[in-house]
Every structure is written in structure tokens, then in C-alpha cells.
Amino acid sequence: MSSTVIESGLTPAEARARRLLALPAVLVGMGSVQIGASLAKLLFPVLGAIETACARVVLAAIVLLLLARPWRRGVRLFPGRTAAITIVAYGLSLAVMNTVFYAALSRLPLGITVAIEFMGPLALALAGSRRALDLLWVALAVGGLLILLQPWQFVGGHAGHPLDPVGILLALTAGVTWALYILVGRRLGGQVEGNTATALGMAIAALAVLPFGWSVVPNLAIHPALLASAFGMAMLSSAVPYSIEMMAMRRMSTRGFSIMMSLEPAIAAVAGLLLLGEHLSPMRWLAIGGIVVASLGSAAAGDALPPPAPPPD
Template sequence: MSRMQSMRSPVAVAVLAVLAAMSTIQFGASLAKGLFPVLGAQGTTALRLGFATLILLAFWRPWRRKLTRRDVLAVGVYGAALGGMNLTFYLALERIPLGIAVAIEFTGPLAVALLSTRRPIDFVWALLAVAGILLILPLSEASQPLDPVGVVWALAAGACWALYILFGQRAGAAVHGGTATSLGMATAALLVMPFGVAHAGEGLLNVSLWPAALGVAVLSSALPYSLEMIALKELPTRTFGILMSLEPAIAAVSGLVILGEQLALVQWVAIGCVILASAGSAATARKSVPAPDAVS
């Protein structure tokens, strides 16, 4: 097979789709951070989820499907986890660098993967992840300065991400995936909107900010979801999970290039530990565990 044919293979396209999805998510996060001075994390999250809801509702048209009370409950809980994950991540991003926030948040899905097994090798990945987080946290005078409130919000985002994975599986099993995603996003928007209104008030009605907010919604939700759907059709879950492990590094590079966020050497090492732990966990997984969508 020629090099050109190899590059056009479905697997190569899927890999590029995953990398593109992660890149657009982090570019969207960088764009969102530019709205914080005007809208705050709460207002930015509200606008992002609001626009993402409109896009997904128009595309999936979930009203065409009849839902039972159990279906509504499953989607509602999933949406609550989604809203909490988005809000707490942006609250963290308001205080700490993008790469650090993503690395800390990544402990959520990593914990889900590690807690599903008891093999010795998985304890190695757990220790590596813990080492990475300890290097990030400002626990000693030698550590790099880091806003502790931002760290707490990032840990909360990680916990919400773990819940998002668990409840997302249930919602996806109960109803059509597109229906679950669109209605879950709508639920998230409804739950977060009061926080956005309370913090940003009339700023949410500033039409000049809507194009940027719409861009965040597309880059952080609609576009990466579509790219990941393409990738998941061609890639095994394990391979997808390994590729997703690169997200903290992509976030750190995005923060450096777009936002000018400089990280110390120890922080890059910490991010590397989290990446190795996540990639190792995905590579040595016995059974296919659904890889987390990067919706932050």
C-alpha cells in the first residue's frame, strides 16, 4: 500500500478526527476564557450550553421520540452531571492554567477506569496519576504557586466527569444516543442558566458577545461530538482511550500558544504523569470500557 493510500485509510482518518476533536475542544476553552472578564465563568458556561442545546436540538429533534418516566430520569441525571462538569471546569479555568485544569479534571475518568479492575498493573497507573496530581498541587514551598480554589473546582469537575460517564452510559442505554445527548444538554443548560443570570445578568443579552459564545459551543460541543462519532466507528475503544490521553498535553500547549500560560518544568512533568497513567490504563484494559467524551 502506498503512503498516500495509507494516509487515506479509515483508521488514519479516525485518528486525525480524534486529534482534531481534542484540539477544537481546547481551542474552544481558550476562546471561552476570553469571555470570563465580561461574563465570568458562570455566564460563559450558560451561553455555551444554551447555544449548544439549540444546535443539538435542531440536529437530533428529540421530540420525535416518546420517552418513559424512567427515560426522563436517566437523561435528567445525565444532564445534571454534564452541567456540573461544564460549570466547575470553567470555574477552575478562571483561576488556574488550562493545561493544569484539564490534567486535574482527567483524574475523574481515570478513576472510573481504575476502579473497575483490581489487577496489580492498574495500581501502577493509579500511583502514577497520584504522583502527577501531587506534583501539581502547591503542597510545599518548592511547588509552583497555584490558586487552591481553582484546584478544588478542577477536582470537582473531575468528579462530575466521572458521574457523567457513569450516568451517560445509563442514559445512552435507555434512549437513542442523539436524544440523550440533546436532552441532556438542554437539562444542563436549564440547571446552569440561573447561575449565569445571577452572575452576568444583562451581560448575557449582549449580542456582540454571542458570536464568540456560539464559537465556543461549536468548538467545544457540536464539532468534537461529530468528529468523535466518526472516530468511534473505526477505532477500538482501547485505542480511542489512548489517544484521548493526549488531551492534557494538547490543553497545555493551547494554553501556552493562545493564552500565553507558562508552565514550570515540574508542572509539565505532572501532566506527563497523568498522560502516562491514562494511556497505560487504556492500553492494559481487559475489556472495552467506553472512553469518555471530552465535553469540557
């Protein structure tokens, strides 16, 4: 995507106005994702983390397939061998990313989980950079992560409240799969139309997670209130933000979109505080701030974070 977006048929003033309107839309999209994550965490005691992830992916796949309707466009399920392999890889990365993220979220506060996971796309943005200034962003990101994890608290006999080590490992795994999924999604974007690629990828993800969360199906089938909550969680976490971000990316520069997305860990921490009552220590707020500043600096300097939402990919 070029650094300036001018939509066809619009004057420069109209294009500028539409780009400005896209800014609050991105904030709404990020807020929707974190509200959905908060709702998911509230469902964990009833459904389980893996089962909740399964419900999210399956319900989102159904909605996205109904919206994209690839069968109405004459698109085969696998449009060519190369695209088929990429779609499967894309769907599997979505499945793993969602599952391990929810598993981490069941053990860690929302803001901390997202901040750790965000290190994946941040590392991808900084990879291969050659500017001296980027050393500052790397130092901020690493320093923020160290303050966030506080590894010295794992030393025997040290007073404190260390984070769950399994949760940390799961969050880091989610970050790695986030970065991999961005790379695969970028490649897929050049092979299959965006809506169709997202719908087919989510369908593959649903098939991948269903064997691990099959027990959620009868629970949702016999409890309409649970089904409504799970559906709302899936829409807030997937369909709504993906649609908003697709619209925004057509109206904003890659750098501008990336700068906005850099606020994701902070928004997650605020959502965790307001919706889940997850209070973080001042040091951990400072750590999240350091990761956000590193992301902002990297994006503003030109190393834009790749778009994390499936539709633009």
C-alpha cells in the first residue's frame, strides 16, 4: 500500500475528510476487539478457554462465509494448488493464534497478554532494519517486556506476584503465530480476493479447532443465552473489527494505520481494568507504555507494523 491513499472519484479534500473519519473507526475497531476479549474471558469459567476459542472461530467462520459467499462468485474452495496451500497455512495460523491467545488469557491479565503477544508483529516490523534510531525502539520494547515479565520475581524466596510462566509462554507463542500469520496473509492477499481469502481461511481455522473444542457445541445448542454471548464475542472480536479495519486501510496510509494499531496493548490494558477489574502495578503500566512507544516510534519512522487484521492481508 502506498504512503498516501487517494480514492478514485474523490477530490483531495474529500479524500482527506474520509481519512480523518477512518481514525475514530480504527479506535472503535480496536475497542471492539478488546471488549470481545473481555467477554471471552468471562465465558472461560463456563465454557473453558479452548472451547471459547473454538466458539469464536467457528461462529466467525459461519458469518464471514455468509458475507463473502465465495460460492456465489464462482470461486472454488481451493483456487489453484499454490493458493490452496497458502489458504491452509493461513487458516492454521489463525487457529493456533486464537487458541493459544485465549489459553494465555485464561492465565494472565488482558493488557499483559496483548502486550506480550504484540511483540510478534513489533519484532517483524523491526526485523532487518538498519537505522541507528531503531536500536532505541528495540531497547524500549525489550526493556518494556522485561519490566512486564519481571523475571527476577521467579527467583526462589523473592517476594512478589510473578506472572504465570505457562501463560507467558502461551502469549509469546501467540506473538510468534501472529507474525507468521501476517506473513502468510500478505502472500495470500496477492492470490485471492480479500473477503474470500478471509472467509476461507477462517473456515480452515474452524475445522482445525473444532476437534479440540467439540464439547462447546452441545453447550451452546441447549443454552440460548450462552450461544448469544458466544455470538456477540465472535462478532466483537472478529467480524466487526475486521470489517472496520478493511474500510480504514483503504482510506489511510500504511504508516498511519500502523501508528493507530500501536495503541492496541494500551487499549487492552484499559479494557481489562474497566471490564474485568484487572489492576496492574505502576511498573507494568510503564512497561506497556514502553512497548507502545516502541511501536509508535517504529511506525512513525517508516517501519510500519504489518496490518494484523485478516481482511487487509
